[in-house]
Structures are given as structure tokens and as C-alpha cells.
Amino acid sequence: MAVPSPIPATPAASPLFLREHEVRRGVELLFFGYTRLTRSIDEGLAEHGLGRAHHRALYFIARQPDLTISDLLRILAITKQSLGRVLNDLSARNLVETRSGSADRRQKLLRLTEQGKAFEAQLFEALRTSLATAYAAAGQESVTGFWRVLEGLIPTEDRAMVAALQKDI
Amino acid sequence: MAVPSPIPATPAASPLFLREHEVRRGVELLFFGYTRLTRSIDEGLAEHGLGRAHHRALYFIARQPDLTISDLLRILAITKQSLGRVLNDLSARNLVETRSGSADRRQKLLRLTEQGKAFEAQLFEALRTSLATAYAAAGQESVTGFWRVLEGLIPTEDRAMVAALQKDI
DNA sequence: AAGATACGTCAATATGGCTGTCCCATCTCC
DNA sequence: GGAGATGGGACAGCCATATTGACGTATCTT
Numbered sequence: 103m104a105v106p107s108p109i110p111a112t113p114a115a116s117p118l119f120l121r122e123h124e125v126r127r128g129v130e131l132l133f134f135g136y137t138r139l140t141r142s143i144d145e146g147l148a149e150h151g152l153g154r155a156h157h158r159a160l161y162f163i164a165r166q167p168d169l170t171i172s173d174l175l176r177i178l179a180i181t182k183q184s185l186g187r188v189l190n191d192l193s194a195r196n197l198v199e200t201r202s203g204s205a206d207r208r209q210k211l212l213r214l215t216e217q218g219k220a221f222e223a224q225l226f227e228a229l230r231t232s233l234a235t236a237y238a239a240a241g242q243e244s245v246t247g248f249w250r251v252l253e254g255l256i257p258t259e260d261r262a263m264v265a266a267l268q269k270d271i
Numbered sequence: 272m273a274v275p276s277p278i279p280a281t282p283a284a285s286p287l288f289l290r291e292h293e294v295r296r297g298v299e300l301l302f303f304g305y306t307r308l309t310r311s312i313d314e315g316l317a318e319h320g321l322g323r324a325h326h327r328a329l330y331f332i333a334r335q336p337d338l339t340i341s342d343l344l345r346i347l348a349i350t351k352q353s354l355g356r357v358l359n360d361l362s363a364r365n366l367v368e369t370r371s372g373s374a375d376r377r378q379k380l381l382r383l384t385e386q387g388k389a390f391e392a393q394l395f396e397a398l399r400t401s402l403a404t405a406y407a408a409a410g411q412e413s414v415t416g417f418w419r420v421l422e423g424l425i426p427t428e429d430r431a432m433v434a435a436l437q438k439d440i
Numbered sequence: 441a442a443g444a445t446a447c448g449t450c451a452a453t454a455t456g457g458c459t460g461t462c463c464c465a466t467c468t469c470c
Numbered sequence: 471g472g473a474g475a476t477g478g479g480a481c482a483g484c485c486a487t488a489t490t491g492a493c494g495t496a497t498c499t500t
Contacts, residue, residue, distance in 0.1 A: 122395075122399070123437075124406070124414070125395075125398060125399045125402045125403060126334065126437070127418060127437055128402045128406070128414075128417070128418070129308075129330070129398055129402065130334075130433060130436060130437065131417075131418055131421035131422060131425075131433070132304070132305055132308065132421060133305075133327075134421070134424075134425045134429065134433055135301070135420075135421035135422075135424035135425060136301055136302075136305040137348070138424055138425055138426055138429065139298075139301065139424050153454090153455060153456075154455090154456090155455075155456055155457085158302075161298070165295065165299075170477080170478095171477070171478060171479095172476090172477065172478085179306070180456085180457070180458090181457075181458065181459085182478075182479080182480095183457090183458075183459085183479095183480085183481095184456065184457055184458075186478090186479065186480075187456080187457095188456085203477095206466075206467070206476090206477080207465080207466065207467085208465060208466045208467070208476070208477040208478065209466095209477060209478080210477080210478070226291075226294075229294060229298055230291070230294045232424060233294045233297045233298065233424070234294060235423060236420050236421075236422075236423025236424045237293070237297070237420065237423070239419075239423040240416060240419035240420040240422075240423050241416075241419070243412070243416055244415065244416030244417075244419040244420050245293070245297075245416065245420060246413065246416060247409060247410075247412055247413030247414065247415060247416025247417050247419075247420075248297070248300075248413075248416050248417045248419075248420035248421070249296060249297070249300055250408075250409035250410070250413040250416075250417075251304075251405050251406065251409040251413050251414060251416075251417035252300035252301060252303070252304035252405075252417070253300060253304075253405075253409075254404060254405025254406070254408040254409050255303075255304035255307055255308050255401060255402070255405045256300075256303045256304060256307055257307055260303065260307065264299060264300070264303055267299060268292075268295070268296055268299065322485095322486055322487075323486090323487090324486075324487060324488085339446080339447095340446070340447060340448095341445090341446065341447085349487085349488070349489090350488075350489065350490080351447075351448080351449095352448095352449080352450095352488085352489080352490090353487065353488055353489075355447090355448065355449075356486095356487085357487090372446095375445090375446080375497080375498070376496080376497065376498085377445070377446040377447070377496065377497045377498070378446060378447085378497095379446080379447070
């Protein structure tokens with residue numbers, strides 16, 4: 103594949119990973135990259151009177167239909183009360199629906215409604231555009247490195263959860 | 272430097288950058304990586320009764336001493352009122368001090384006090400540990416790719432600001 | 441002298457987290 | 471069958487962090 107010219111301002115990483123400079127560069131790029139990416143969907147959310155917390159729930163339900171509440175709590179790492187409010191908002195807007203589990207009827211299985219799917223897909227388009235542009239500008243090998251470093255930032259005990267999300271789509 | 276074996280769960284990026292799978296992988300790793308990294312400093316902040324907003328200000332003042340208020344506003348992209356509260360908290364705890372600009376006396380130049388420097392350095396240690404571990408596990412080339420992709424996520428109009436931060440340390 | 445700029449501050453509001461407590465339905469295991 | 475564990479919901483109250491809009495003061499620019 104044709105790799106577009108890399109952004110010229112990025113020199114290669116030196117082997118001295120512990121040097122403060124390189125750590126600060128990572129901290130800053132993560133901060134700006136993450137915050138700018140999340141801002142790219144705020145407008146779409148505001149049209150429905152929703153915030154980023156709603157998007158996170160929507161996103162992970164889209165990603166893994168029939169997720170249970172406790173699965174989602176583990177993923178988002180927030181309290182039941184905080185998530186409850188968010189899910190109530192999403193149900194009230196007919197974006198999410200629940201069924202009780204077949205094996206364990208105490209569980210609630212979360213799914214997006216057709217409306218929810220359409221809305222999540224619309225928000226995802228903004229993310230896709232941003233990330234695809236960045237991927238294309240950086241090139242294939244950079245994307246692999248991007249993933250590897252981020253995986254290393256996730257504590258060991260959380261990695262299985264992330265891998266589980268990513269194995270089936 | 273000895274590079275530990277890369278995390279095995281990361282296959283190489285395929286050339287099809289636009290595939291939904293690859294975009295979702297990036298979104299998720301960014302989410303987990305960013306949130307886990309920021310959580311790593313919460314404990315240190317809580318000891319002083321401060322939050323993440325305070326750390327962000329502290330961080331960028333450490334990074335670029337004699338920053339003005341409006342510089343910091345541009346970097347953080349929050350409102351004057353929000354920043355004002357944060358800076359008042361930091362001043363009250365003797366972590367930040369201001370002088371008025373020599374060329375333009377309307378400006379306030381922000382600096383860390385000795386206490387502020389020590390505290391920022393303490394928080395930075397947690398970031399350094401997390402990032403250095405991830406860098407080492409991923410390897411030098413991955414780190415370069417990590418940076419390149421993140422730079423691509425920053426809107427063009429903000430890139431000069433980020434580059435300016437990183438050029439002098 | 442007029443206007444723009446840098447900064448501060450007031451009041452009101454929204455969002456998204458938190459803790460603690462209590463409840464109900466259901467499953468598991470003895 | 472009964473005890474206890476688990477999945478989920480809900481109450482009340484609190485905190486941190488962001489927002490808008492308006493207004494004030496000092497200082498710089500022209």
C-alpha cells in the first residue's frame with residue numbers, strides 16, 4: 103500500500119525510552135489525541151441531549167450485543183449508580199433495550215434498538231473519519247506500533263477484557 | 272537496550288485501514304490506555320485534595336515555565352472560569368506562583384514553586400513508570416508509530432501548539 | 441483619547457462521577 | 471427446602487469539573 107508521507111515533525115524514537123522527553127511526548131500526544139478524538143462526536147451527541155458517558159455505553163453495547171450490566175460496569179469502571187442513570191436516559195430515548203438472560207434470569211442483556219444502532223453508527227462515522235485519516239497518514243507499521251504501546255498501558259488484569267471485546271468482530 | 276518480547280495479542284495492522292474492526296480497535300485501546308494512565312496518578316492527587324484538572328494545569332506549567340494564562344487556556348481548551356478555579360486552588364496550596372510579564376504587564380506568567388515542582392515530579396513518576404513499561408514492551412519502532420498516529424489525530428490547527436511544547440525540553 | 445487585549449469574577453447551570461444504604465429476584469449449594 | 475451469594479435497581483446526598491453570559495479593571499496599541 104502506498105504510505106502517505108509521514109508527518110515530518112516526528113523524529114524516530116530513541117532507544118532511551120526512559121528519557122523524560124520521550125515520556126512527556128507520549129503523555130502530551132495521548133492527551134491531545136484522546137481529547138480531540140472525543141470532541142469530534144460531541145456535536146452529534148448534543149443533538150440528542152446526550153453526553154460522552156452515554157456514548158461510551160452505546161459504543162460498548164454496539165460492540166458486544168447482549169452484554170450484561172455487570173460486564174459493562176467492568177468495562178467502564180464506574181459505579182452502578184452512575185451507569186444506571188446513563189442507561190435510563192438511553193432507554194427513555196429508545197436507543198437501548200434489555201431482555202432478561204435465558205440461562206440466568208437475574209441478568210439483563212443489553213442491546214441497541216434499531217434507532218440505537220443507527221445513532222451509534224452515525225457517531226462512529228466521526229470516529230472512523232478521524233482515525234482512518236490518522237492511520238493513513240502514519241502508515242501501516244505505525245498503526246501496529248500505536249496498538250502495541252496502548253496495550254502496554256492497560257494493566258495486565260484488564261487485558262483479557264479488552265482482548266475479549268476485540269476477538270469476535 | 273533489551274526489548275522484552277512484544278505483547279503477543281497484537282497482530283500487525285492490515286492495510287485496510289478503513290475496516291471497522293481496525294478503527295474500533297484503535298478507539299478501544301485509546302479509551303482504555305488513556306483512562307488507565309490517568310487513573311495511575313489519582314491517588315497522589317487525592318492526597319492533596321486535588322483532581323485531574325489540577326494535574327493538567329500543573330503538568331503544562333511544569334513543561335513550559337512562564338506560560339501565560341491565555342497560552343494555558345489554548346492548551347487545555349477549557350473556559351477562563353474553569354481554569355480560574357483550578358489556578359486559585361493551586362496558588363492556595365503554594366504549588367503555583369505568578370509574576371506579571373515584563374514586556375506586557377497585563378500578562379501573568381505562571382511558574383511552579385519549589386513545592387509545585389516536587390509535587391509535579393512525584394506525579395510524573397507514575398506516568399513515567401507506566402509509559403516506560405509500555406514503551407519497553409512494545410519496542411522502539413512501535414513507539415515511533417504510536418507518536419505518529421497520535422499526531423495524526425490532532426487537528427491541523429492545534430499541531431503547532433503541540434510541537435511548540437515539545438521543541439525545547 | 442479610543443479601542444483592543446489580558447485577566448479576574450459574579451451568578452447560574454449541567455454533567456458525570458462518587459458513597460452509603462436498602463431492596464428484590466434469582467441462582468447455587470448444602 | 472433453606473441460607474447465602476449474586477445481579478440488578480433505587481433512594482438520598484455530595485463533589486469535581488465543565489459550561490454561558492455579563493461585567494470590571496489594568497494595560498497596551500494606534
